[in-house]
Amino acid sequence: MMKKRSAFTLIEMMISVSILAIIMVFLYKSLELLDFSNKKYGNKVEQLKSAKALKQMLYLDLSLSKYASLNIESLDKKFDNIYFESTHSIHSRISTHISYIVSNKHIYRVESLNKLEIPLRGDEDADVDDLGEVDIFRVYNSKTHNLVHIKQHNSNDILIKVRRLNEA
Numbered sequence: 001m002m003k004k005r006s007a008f009t010l011i012e013m014m015i016s017v018s019i020l021a022i023i024m025v026f027l028y029k030s031l032e033l034l035d036f037s038n039k040k041y042g043n044k045v046e047q048l049k050s051a052k053a054l055k056q057m058l059y060l061d062l063s064l065s066k067y068a069s070l071n072i073e074s075l076d077k078k079f080d081n082i083y084f085e086s087t088h089s090i091h092s093r094i095s096t097h098i099s100y101i102v103s104n105k106h107i108y109r110v111e112s113l114n115k116l117e118i119p120l121r122g123d124e125d126a127d128v129d130d131l132g133e134v135d136i137f138r139v140y141n142s143k144t145h146n147l148v149h150i151k152q153h154n155s156n157d158i159l160i161k162v163r164r165l166n167e168a
Helices: 010-063
Strands: 071-074 080-086 096-103 106-112 126-141 145-152 157-163
Touching: 010 080, 010 126, 010 145, 010 157, 080 126, 096 126
Parallel strands: none
Antiparallel strands: 071 080, 080 096, 096 106, 106 126, 126 145, 145 157
């Protein structure tokens, strides 16, 4: 009569530990690849969110700008500063003067109740938002539309055609 076996042999245990070790190596490598792709695509998603927010803000500012209030100051072949009055505000103002100013390849949105004088003195009652680094910021004006060309740093070109809603 044979004895009943109640435990695993040493060889069976070593084989199972070896298989577990191989599976763990593959799982670790998969986790490492997942972490790499999350970082890579997370940065891309942040860039897309930033570009979308900039487009939306520019669109609302320019579409709600008051008729004949847009002044474009050309700095060079790649950059313009723009100044206008708009009914759009992100800082809870009623009728705002908005400026998009490019300085050191960064674009700033300045919102104030009063018309701004450039260069800024520092004592203005204004809110300044840094919208990021840009390689190109150009604005073209017609009687009814504005065309904005933006190229954010390490991003694609953005073209926005905006029809003013507040016409005379």
